[in-house]
Amino acid sequence: MNRKKRTIQLTVISAAALSVFMAGCSSDTAKSTPAATGTAPAVSAAAEVKYPASITYWVQLNGNAGAIMKTYNEMAAYKEIEKKTGTKVEFQHPPTGQEKDQFNIMLASGSLTDVVEYNFASGTGAAAAQSPDALIKGKQILRLNELIEKYAPNLTKVLKERPEFRKMMTTDEGNIYVMPNLLGDEQLSVVNGPIFRKDWLDKLNLKVPTTIPEWETVLKAFRDKDPNGNGKQDEIPFFMNLAGDFDLNHLFVGAYGIATDFYNDNGKVKYGPIQPEYKEFLATLARWYKEGLIDKDYASIKDSKLKDNKIISNQVGAYSGFAGSGLGRYLDLAKGTNPGFSLVGAPYPKLKEGGPNPLGQYTMPFVGYGAAISAKAKNPEQIIQWLDYKYGPEGHMLINFGIEGESYKMENGYPKYTDMIMNNPDKLPMTQAMAKYFQSSWNGPFVQDKRVIEQYYTIPAQREAQKTWAQADHSKQMPSISLNADESSKTASVMNDVKTYKEEMFNKFVMNAEPIESFDKYVQTMKSMGIEEAIKVRQAALDRYLSRK
Template sequence: MGKKRAGKLLVTLGLVSTLLVGVTACSGGDSGGKTAESSDSFNQTGLPIVKEPITLNVLTVRWGNMGDTFTKNTWLQNLEKETNIKINWQVMSSNDWGEQKSIMLASGTLPDIVFGDIAFSDSDIVNNLSLFQPLDDYIDKYMPNLKAAMEESPELKKISTFPDGKMYSLPARLPSRPVTQNQPVINKAWLDRLGLQVPETIDELHQVLKAFKENDPNGNGKKDEIPYSGSGDISMDLLNPFGITDLNGTGMMIKDGKPVYYPTSEEYKEAIKWAHQLFSEGLIDQELFTQDNTMLTAKQQNPDVSLVGFTHQWTPDAVFGKWKDEYVTIPTISGPDGKRYQVGDPNGLSYRRNELLITTTCKYPEAAARWADQFYTNEASIQNFWGAIDTVIKKNDDGTYALMNPPAGTSADAWYWESSVRDFGPKYVSPSFEKNIILDPSNGDGLKLTIDKLGKDYVTIPFPNVMYTAEEFQELPTLTTDIDTYVRTTRAQWITKGGIDEQWDAYIKKLNEMGLERLVTIRTDAYERYNSVK
């Protein structure tokens, strides 16, 4: 082991040792073997949750160097006073969490609560079920807010039910989320300079991309325009007009109500042929398959003139730097069959699982469950997604809620992350409540909801974010690594050089030899379990 690696490991061990000592030393005192339910201190309803103060250790992971500013959220601070439960926040950075997590799971010494789905993945939980409390009984007895949410939105229970039929983690429904994922974005300034209309079909898009390449729309006298670009692999978004939609990146789609593996479908074959035509005419960046995101960003944000004509993005202002005002989101492009297919989820891109886990070492699981349930109200949820009322949110006399302007020099999104747990942790905003939330339609979350209207009617039902068994998790890495690599390699070859018709049968044969049938069986079994949850 090299000195640098050894040094890093020692630092990691030191950090985790410190955390584990904190977990052991501070869990609300000796319970004498009594649970909160059997204690006279525990209130099954109402506030405070406990008559005598207790402390719960809550671990959460934040992106990079975000730190713990969210703990100053007024709602969180008031919750401690109202419940009589002090929270000892243990905030970890995502930069170091991978190694720290492995050591923690191996030791079996965990905090009382794990907060946020960034901390533990499905496989982490499934392979360590003995470390986490099944939550079904606690939800039934002590979590009326979550129970009501699951009755209104059954998707919450479907995504959170593990293969053994139990819930080990709590879900979330984020507020004011769109239905569509990435949408088509085009350089409107280029269209206007060339006198072109917004393309609506793949044939019209083809002609627009040719005009972008040939007619110098950026006006610098050079043929340096790149009609379409990307990095590493062709975006599946470009293939949407052929009915290829893959929200969760599994290679699976729902077709006629059944899961199918689309890289062996006729739709995929035709889509790759079309992409090859674009590439052969120079309408797709010739460096797409060899450049990384840094190189792509340099083209998107070229300092002299805009270079890229068409793409798919979350919002049109997402990646183009100083040229962002040249770009607009346009309606979903129709395909050869005249239909439009848009990636997204008709239920909304709102649902999450693994947002809170109660560990088996927690001495007060009933109190922890009741504490977690406080997050499942509309007002609590918006304050834990954007920031506290009177700090980030203004509550109006008419019952609406508006977001305040961020401090000068701070982006709205950065301010929300500083002021709240944001994407992480339990929360639920009822769909009927969302009409009371006022968002600025010109940027951020409000802009996305505005442009969402251009594609929401065409969103297909996605292959869902299903759950796998421990045994399936053991098989999946080898199957997906081999198969995904082969599919990606042949896709690049066919788009750049052609030959898909001649090589198609050999491609299918190779995939079958790699275990494609088993992979599809695993995905399908998980899908059927998901749909069986009531």
């Protein structure tokens, strides 16, 4: 195999310039540009870099990319990276919806590609069945610590200046297992929350609710006072999305100081669905469902297009979603048919006025997602250098902003998107226009730059919603703990059974098919399934995490 050699200047990004969508400079020479935040110029060091002639690379095809391309090879950033590095990448994308199965089949067969991009976290309900340590011991993937230190100067500098990243990325056995996806700015960690029809609130002279009782008052007004003005009582006060509303952002349940999964209560692991407060949460939802405040069809709506139709057709008064796809997109879709349509991000509700701050959606800077290298890869030193390219200044700009002069232009040191992104001439939605050029609007092995999201949120309501949602309590968020092989095997089947039972009983309680008085029996069933052992295992993992240096 011919190996292309190239000497480049490896410019290291200042830690203060990092963000969930990270700041960097656009030159690969020793001359660097101060970041948009006004930090000092980056430090440079020359090093010889050898990139591989070719690699095989397994990764899920993002939905926005999949709408316009068959493989990431068609993305402008990767085309340019191939020109810069000389490395030909053979991307292998599993069929949509079959990612987990295909990943497990690949592991079972031992036929991993050179690079596997996936969520390898084992302690937080992620898809990987085996822990990273187990995969390393089983000679499936490589320990990357020494490779990163020797061959990845860009990422090494990031980890030295942001030691909390290294703590999150390192397993209890001391292994770094992926080139990580990193969020380096708080702004990028909060992207989801409750949303209300502002025009409905205004029409009924109602304020944005801030407590559970205020929510109930508003939802009843939406039900009874015909805010859509068609003379019918056909409004859906609250559209409930099971995974999004609860597993993702702790809506309502967070008002009780608990989560719908494991959470960290001052160093003690607890499982929300067996706490006494969860009974109160369920009782509230059951009453709302009975009184017609929650969409009666919520459990059967799996198709996002059905949700879109209900919201755009002037039926839904409140729901929760992302600032991009759940707020900005609906505002755009409604322009032609309902010019009065307006939305506002609401704060996560407290249990009562003056009560403690509720829990809300928050994504840790590292959650286990990244690019692992197969233990059978023939040239891991070169592969790690190729992956490290995206943490350097040139690769950083490519993967976050695309091609200068096409998808962005530098204006006073700020990479501003052009109309190819903001007003695509082929009428592509912004998310697809972004995917055509770069990867930073979803996960990948790089540090995301907050200047991406600053421009993605083009509507003031999006930016205000994010600020509002960020006020929630994030202190109980579980970090990316790692379970060892024994712990994983002990609790994997337990948690599969518990999750299935929890979801089944949630619907029964909410739909009043099971009386709330059966809650204690439900908790005992959870315990008989082994939930206490699962909590104990995660407590040990959290203790190990907190003791890391």
